[in-house]
Amino acid sequence: MTALDDRPSVDEQPPLRGRAGPPPVGTPPVERPVRASLPNDVAIGALRPVMPQRGVPRLLRRIIGVNEDVLDWVPEERPRYTRLGLIVLNTGLLAAVSMHMALVSVLGSHWWLVFADLVWAMIIVTADSWLIASTHGAARTSLFGTYLPRLLLSVLLGAVIAEPLVLAVFHQSIDNEISETRKADIDAYGSAVKRCNPPTGEISTDPSCAGFLVVISERPQSAVEELGRATAHRDQLATRIGEVNAQLNELERLARDECAGRGGPGLTAVPGEGPECTRNREKADQFRRDSQVDQLNADLVTADRQVSELTTKVSNASSQAEREVNAAINAKIDEKRGNLTERGLLDEFEALGSLSSKHFSVLMAHVFLALLLIVLDCLPVLSKMMSASTEYDSRVRRQLDVSGRLHDLQMRASEKRDSVDFELQELRFRQKLRTGIEEIGGEDRTAKARRRMEVDAQIDRLAATLEQARTPQPR
Template identity: 50%
Template sequence: MSTDTAGPASPVPVRSSLPNDAPVGLYRPVEPNRGGGRWLRSIIGIKEDILDWAPEERPRYSRLGAIVLNTGVLAGLSLLVALSGVVGGAWWALLPVGVLWGYLIMTFDSWLIASTHGALTVSKAKLFVPRIAISVLLGVAIAEPLVLWVFSPSIHNEIAEHRKSEIEGYEGKLKSCNPVTGAAPSGSDCGGFRVNVKDSAQSVEAQFDAAVRLRDQARGAIGELDRRQAELENLARDECAGRAGTGLSGVPGVGGECRRNREKADQFRADNQVDKQHADLVGLEKETVDLTGRLAQARAVGGQQISQAIADKVAGKKADLTDRGILDEIDALGRISADSPVVSIAGWVLRLLLIAVDCLPVLGKLMGGTTTYDILVSRQLETAKRLHDKNIALYERNDTVDLDILLQRAEKKLRAKSGDLDQDERLARARSRTDRAAQIDQLAAELENSKDAFTPLRGPVASA
């Protein structure tokens, strides 16, 4: 921009040629800036041709662009940290993914800032509250992996200890729910903890229990018979010996009472098959001893199979708990925080700090207030709107000129055609009147001629 001060050919220097400390005057806009700050400002959608009118705000927007860039870098680092725990040591393979995520976050933050430029008529709450809410959500997604990274040593130890305890509890539950007998213990919730083995001691256990029950019943019955048999035999022996007492005659020798008591004892033995029941009890005792050996062997085999099945299940559980994901780390950090208030406070302080860093672009724009650049953008937008309205009106007028001319021609043609139609109608009416007059004259002439033809007939009649 130049002005004439000394004559028509004497322009004053433009603003860009003046020293930086020169007072602001008429020499705007300044020369465009080509440094790195221009690229930072482009991140948040700054139009340099407008900012050239307010160069004092270049540092403000350059730093705001740098903040947006920093949030993108922080987001990329956060994703790398989150995924590195999944893929292990091959974190370098995730660099493209981290760069892409950082670019996406930077794009979101860039839109959040660029959409506020020139917004003067919208209330601050309506403009910035939704943007701050979006920034907070993005901040939470970015902050959590970094918090886990900071506490990673303690988190890894907690995961290892928790899984060790979980496996031990799982193994203990399997053992309590799978005794060597193969029968589920009563009063215990063993759903999902039972194992299936091929050779179970449960059937032998049932046979052993049945044999023991029959043996005990036989022992009880034979004991009662032996007691009664012994009473009868003692009574016969006392009678034959001549002992005195209830039911005894007191006469020694083999008399009638002696023989009768002996017969009664022999009859009791025969009727109750005491000898046979003793033999059966010996068989039951032998069967119980045999089943005891078989049960011990079955329990040993079944115990080995159950122990192997339990070991296989525990190994499978350990294999399932080998991998460690971000949810495991979040859960571990929750347990550590629950046990230690200091860790909980430190975690939340770090979390809020990272969320605030991600919200900083929007907060910086909000705290910066309305800038000169915003006013210039608003004015340019209003000017663009007015120019657009006028251009639209001009385009509309240009497009309707030919249509208006065609419309006028059509109306003129309509009026001409309407006039011709009226003329034809008048001519038709005049022709119709002329034709009727000619017909009337013709009829009158014919009538006159008919009168002349009857006149001679009237003469003789009159003279007579």
């Protein structure tokens, strides 16, 4: 006999697990089997549900929220959902690799990054698991409302996961682009700093130099201005002395010509020490005294010496300023270079964008690779969308409908049960109220009767007292 012939008959088989009504009152509880037992060598479909499956395939299906009790009735769907769970797991592994590459580019290589990678993979697997589990039992008529929001969320997650992987693929070109870009930035920055800070130490008034000016201990502008004033003063003295000397020379020439007896305008042509000769000599001597020629010459010597000293001072100040300016410029450039030593994800994104804008081939490779990775990340939802509604989905829908109806029935039964309890409790309260009212009425009547009796007794005592007062006393 075959295994099929050894099976118990339908009447002898234990009942299948399912929702059943409550057992009759007084019936002892019977432990029902979870499923109908079936030997492993029986062909699938001979009797449903089949034996539950154990091992890795069951764990993979658990990731996407498959109800094994329902799937046991349609075991032909097991491979489909097993592979769907494997797709979700692969997406999580891809997310872990992407997160590891992103963290390594920012923090460097550390062993403890594995924990962050696992956490990120768990987050992605959880999100994809919800995306798939929430579609079990969905009808194909609800394709737009059910799958489109989930697909958009998958695209967003895929874009986040794909970019670090794209950066890892183009890392060599990105490194070169970052190095060239930063070298160009440092050169441009150095040119701007040198343009805005001339070696003479002058302060640039160009608005574009804001932020590029350096600070030095002392600028030579004050010494240059002082030298300019001293030079102007010396030149004025030299001009004044030249004018005075010209007039004095003219007066002395007239005196000499007059004394020598030469002829000419203003001359007597009489030689010797005559009155005109004496007068011209006195006039020249008086002009020398009035013009203070000697003092002017002394002041010019002093001015020349001051100009020479200030020229030396300006030269020293300019040399010092040039050294300080060059040192400050080098320090500023070194600071800029130091700020550009580290790099992060934004720098790599910018470098990849720059490469894509410069080279069409890089742009196409970037786009296609990113799209491929995004599609891989969206594969769980896409696979669910592309597959037709399965028998498992149909049975999940029916089970949900049955569960809903049973829940409604249970709620109505609970409502009736609770309403009966509340109505009985209300009747008890009313009965208790009536009893209390009757007790209060009886106590009130008793109190009134007691008061009447007390009043009657008091009246009788007063009447007896009055009667005794009216009755004459015997003598």
